[in-house]
Amino acid sequence: MTEFCGLDLKHPVVNASGTFDAIAARRVYGDALLDDFPFSAFVSKTITLEPRAGNAPQRIWETPAGMINSIGLPNRGLEGFVAEDLPRLAELPAPLIVSVMATGREDFGRMVSALDGREEVAAFELNVSCPNVHSGLIVGEQPAETLALLEALRPLTARPLIVKLTPNVADPAAVAVAAEEGGADAVSLINTVKASGGPVTGGLSGPAVRPIAIAQVKAVAAAVGLPIVGMGGVCSGADAAEMIAAGATLVAVGTESFRDPRAGSRIAAELSGILERTAYPQP
Amino acid sequence: MVDSRASGGYRVFSLLDRDGPEPAPGQFYMLAAESHWEQRGGRPFLPRALSVADLSSPAARSSFVDDSPTNSERGGVQLDFLIEGVGPGTDRLCELEVGERVWLNGPLGNSFSMPRELSAGAAGAILVGGGIGIAPLAIWRKRLAAANVPARVLLGFRDERHSGGLDDLFACCEVALASDDGHVGHHGHVTDLLSAMLEGDDAKTAVVYACGPPQMLDAVAALCSSREVACELAMESPMACGYGACYGCAVPRGDGTYLRLCVDGPVVRA
Numbered sequence: 070m071t072e073f074c075g076l077d078l079k080h081p082v083v084n085a086s087g088t089f090d091a092i093a094a095r096r097v098y099g100d101a102l103l104d105d106f107p108f109s110a111f112v113s114k115t116i117t118l119e120p121r122a123g124n125a126p127q128r129i130w131e132t133p134a135g136m137i138n139s140i141g142l143p144n145r146g147l148e149g150f151v152a153e154d155l156p157r158l159a160e161l162p163a164p165l166i167v168s169v170m171a172t173g174r175e176d177f178g179r180m181v182s183a184l185d186g187r188e189e190v191a192a193f194e195l196n197v198s199c200p201n202v203h204s205g206l207i208v209g210e211q212p213a214e215t216l217a218l219l220e221a222l223r224p225l226t227a228r229p230l231i232v233k234l235t236p237n238v239a240d241p242a243a244v245a246v247a248a249e250e251g252g253a254d255a256v257s258l259i260n261t262v263k264a265s266g267g268p269v270t271g272g273l274s275g276p277a278v279r280p281i282a283i284a285q286v287k288a289v290a291a292a293v294g295l296p297i298v299g300m301g302g303v304c305s306g307a308d309a310a311e312m313i314a315a316g317a318t319l320v321a322v323g324t325e326s327f328r329d330p331r332a333g334s335r336i337a338a339e340l341s342g343i344l345e346r347t348a349y350p351q352p
Numbered sequence: 353m354v355d356s357r358a359s360g361g362y363r364v365f366s367l368l369d370r371d372g373p374e375p376a377p378g379q380f381y382m383l384a385a386e387s388h389w390e391q392r393g394g395r396p397f398l399p400r401a402l403s404v405a406d407l408s409s410p411a412a413r414s415s416f417v418d419d420s421p422t423n424s425e426r427g428g429v430q431l432d433f434l435i436e437g438v439g440p441g442t443d444r445l446c447e448l449e450v451g452e453r454v455w456l457n458g459p460l461g462n463s464f465s466m467p468r469e470l471s472a473g474a475a476g477a478i479l480v481g482g483g484i485g486i487a488p489l490a491i492w493r494k495r496l497a498a499a500n501v502p503a504r505v506l507l508g509f510r511d512e513r514h515s516g517g518l519d520d521l522f523a524c525c526e527v528a529l530a531s532d533d534g535h536v537g538h539h540g541h542v543t544d545l546l547s548a549m550l551e552g553d554d555a556k557t558a559v560v561y562a563c564g565p566p567q568m569l570d571a572v573a574a575l576c577s578s579r580e581v582a583c584e585l586a587m588e589s590p591m592a593c594g595y596g597a598c599y600g601c602a603v604p605r606g607d608g609t610y611l612r613l614c615v616d617g618p619v620v621r622a
Contacts, residue, residue, distance in 0.1 A: 093596025093615050097460065122609045129590050129600035131441075133394030136592060140599045143610065275397060327593035328384075328399060330457065 071109065073296055073319055074229035074254045076164050076191055078109035082309065082337040085300045085323030086112045086168040086194060086233070087140065092157050094330060106162050107333025112321070113150075113158060115168040115196045118176045120146035130267040135275025135302070136324060137264045142170065147180055155189055164191035166231065172202040174221040185226040192229035195222070195253075198260050209235040209260075212247035219251025229254035231298065234289070236278075237263045241285050242292035249293045257298035257321065259285050275324040276302040283315045290316025304332070306339020310347075313340075353448045354430065360516025362436045362484065363446050364405070367454055370428035374459075375404045377492035378586055378619045381431070381458030382594040385444050396441035399455065401591045403563070403618070405487035405521050406432035406494070434487040434517045460594045461618045464492050467501060467559040470582035470621070475557035476502040480546050480572055482564025483509060488586045489563055490521035497525075504528070504549065508542025508568070511535060543571040550579045559583070562622075573622035583622040589613045 071081045084107070091111055095102050123143030130137045145153060150167075158165050167190050171177040177195070184190045197209030197218065208214040215232065222230060232248040234241050236259035245256050259282045261272020282301025290297055299317025302324070303309050309320040320340070325332040356365040367383075375381075384399035408430045437446040448454065467474035477496055479489045486507050496503045505522060508530040509515035515536070518527065528545050529537025538545055546560070562572040563586035576583035589601040594614045602610035603617070611617065 087599070088597060090596045090599075093612070096615065097595045123599065123602060125604070126602050126610075127590055128602055129592050129598065131395060131397050131592075134397055135394075136397060138592075138598070138600060140602075143599060143602075277394070324592075327598050328397075329455075330593075330595055330597070 071319065073110070074192060074231070076110065076229075078164070078319070080109045080337040080341065081313065081319045082108060082333050082340065083110045083166075083298065083319055083321050084108045084112050084326065084333060085321040086196065087114045087142075088323040089326050090114065091161055092154060095157075098330065103160070103162055105331070105334055107326070107331055107337075108163055108322075109337070110166055110191070110319075111158065111161050111163045112166045112194055113154070113168050114144055115142050115170045116144045116147060116150045116180070117142060117170050118147050118180060120144065120149060127268050130269035132264070132266050132273065132275070132277060135273055135277035137266050137269045137271050137273050138261065139269050139271030147183060151183070151187070155187065159189040165189055166192045166194050168194040168196050168233070170196035170199050172199055174218055177218060178221055178225055181222050181225050185228060190228065192231060192254075193226065194231040194233055194257060196233050198233070198235045207235070209233070209244060210238050212243045215244050216247040216251045219248055219253055223252035231255040231257050233260055234258035234285075235260045236281055236285055236301075242288045245289040245293045245295070249295050253295060255296045255298060255318075256289060256293065257300065258282070258289060259301045274302070276304055278302050279308060283311060286312060286315040286317055303336065306336050306341075306343050309336050309340040310343045353450055353452045353454055355450060356448055357520075359434070359520045360518065361513045362434055362516030364432055364434055364517065364520045365445070365448060367431045367433070367456065368428055369431055369456060372429060372456070372458070374407065374429050375431070376459065376463035377404070377495050378463035378488050379404060379459035379461050380594070380618060381456050381460065383433070383445060384441070384455045385448055386453040386455045396444055398441070398592050399457065399594070400441040400445065401588070401594055401614070402433045402435060403488040403586065404431055404459070405434040405490045405517070407491065408432070432521075434484060434490075434521065436484045436514070436516075457594060461614055462616075464488075464561055464584055464586070464619055466499065470559045470584065473557050474559045474582070475554070476504070476559075478546065478549060478558050478560045479503055479505045480542055480560060480562040480564070480568075481505070481507045482542055482568040483514060485564035485568075485586070485588070486517055486521070487563070489561065490517070492561060493522070493525060506530070506542050506545045506549070508532070508545075508564070509536070541568070541571070543568060543575060546572060547575055550575060550581060555579055555581060562586070576622055584619050585622050586619050587613055587617055
């Protein structure tokens with residue numbers, strides 16, 4: 070078992086937000102998906118207050134050892150999520166972490182308050198890679214903005230707040246420190262790395278970004294005492310072990326699930342083997 | 353991989369899926385070579401989506417691993433794919449050798465509807481294919497024939513280098529051809545053939561199924577719309593996962609929203 074923010078998880082492998090649609094996957098693979106669910110906790114696709122259609126195609130572009138995406142957060146909006154998605158996500162054999170995003174503290178607060186009363190929701194992940202409509206600044210790129218957001222949200226819920234950090238800053242540890250000061254329970258990193266290729270400008274993911282993720286997890290782990298959800302190009306148990314060695318408590322699998330729907334289960338099993346082999350009993 | 357052969361400018365390769373279910377016409381698989389997946393400079397990184405062109409019992413053509421149990425004992429289904437090497441992913445699949453293992457996820461997506469499901473008065477089908485997009489129409493033509501639905505086949509190609517699959521996949525049926533460069537059949541677009549066919553008296557009782565490049569599908573949809581002929585299009589879109597996870601394969605619905613081609617398609621009603 071892995072303890073994370075008061076949740077007892079079967080293993081340390083979860084999904085990165087927006088890289089596994091459990092509802093669509095269940096439609097494709099049936100209830101077999103639930104028998105061997107790849108993740109110990111499920112992180113929803115980011116939801117916003119109002120529905121979003123997402124970006125116009127083309128949305129993805131393959132790169133060496135990775136891909137660039139510009140999906141644009143398509144989602145049903147808070148109301149649609151609660152009515153249609155939440156009941157189905159509650160059927161998953163894993164605690165639900167809901168990823169939320171808004172363009173201002175007020176809307177963030179509305180979403181957290183609305184979902185705080187739902188017992189299906191175990192924790193929140195705050196997607197702060199968006200501009201604050203009032204300041205025009207990307208919240209997650211500014212320690213002061215991040216601190217102010219956490220101070221606004223912290224009184225609204227007792228559930229764990231996980232701040233998803235962007236790698237597109239000079240000093241992600243400074244943002245992590247601000248999140249900790251504001252009362253965050255954990256941080257998750259990295260989000261995708263700004264990139265452009267072919268017709269797509271967006272975020273790079275996959276093994277191409279793993280060394281960046283390892284460096285940033287190490288830097289953040291050295292700066293804060295919060296548990297860390299480490300992600301970025303994890304494809305194997307060995308990659309996950311490296312992420313844990315860098316300072317992560319949980320490891321999230323993202324792009325690798327696109328290549329292999331069962332990547333989460335495979336990586337968790339490989340990781341378990343590695344950890345057993347390296348956990349020598351004390352003489 | 354149990355067989356791979358050149359077919360005009362394309363290749364047809366056959367995979368033995370030992371435990372997978374039988375795909376329906378229009379469905380697709382995500383495919384990647386198991387070894388040297390990321391052979392050159394980290395690409396191909398993602399598997400590639402390919403529609404099934406034909407399927408057969410493994411015994412029909414396979415001579416793969418002679419000392420193993422007989423084909424019928426092995427079971428499974430033999431899947432034929434039509435492919436053109438146009439980049440790192442398809443090039444690697446074109447290089448597959450007999451006996452090589454392939455990573456395969458599928459069958460995925462939806463499938464073609466029978467003509468009667470699309471139009472109550474339907475008496476027959478018109479299949480319109482362009483380039484590599486002829487693949488799903490081959491298995492669909494077979495299925496229609498098995499259901500005693502008359503089907504006429506119109507296929508178009510850019511030029512001789514970008515054509516193939518006829519002798520393999522459409523060997524036993526009459527096909528009307530068009531080519532952009534005039535090397536075979538009508539010198540022009542396959543939609544010219546469709547337009548002429550829809551002028552006929554039986555247009556009202558036909559249903560059109562099309563797969564090909566986006567411009568061809570747009571033209572087919574416009575023709576069918578103007579003649580009030582029911583139509584299904586098998587579409588293609590860049591796709592990372594094939595099972596609804598990545599949201600990469602968005603196709604506009606026309607109302608400002610998008611469908612995910614992998615789980616809402618690849619077959620859509622025009």
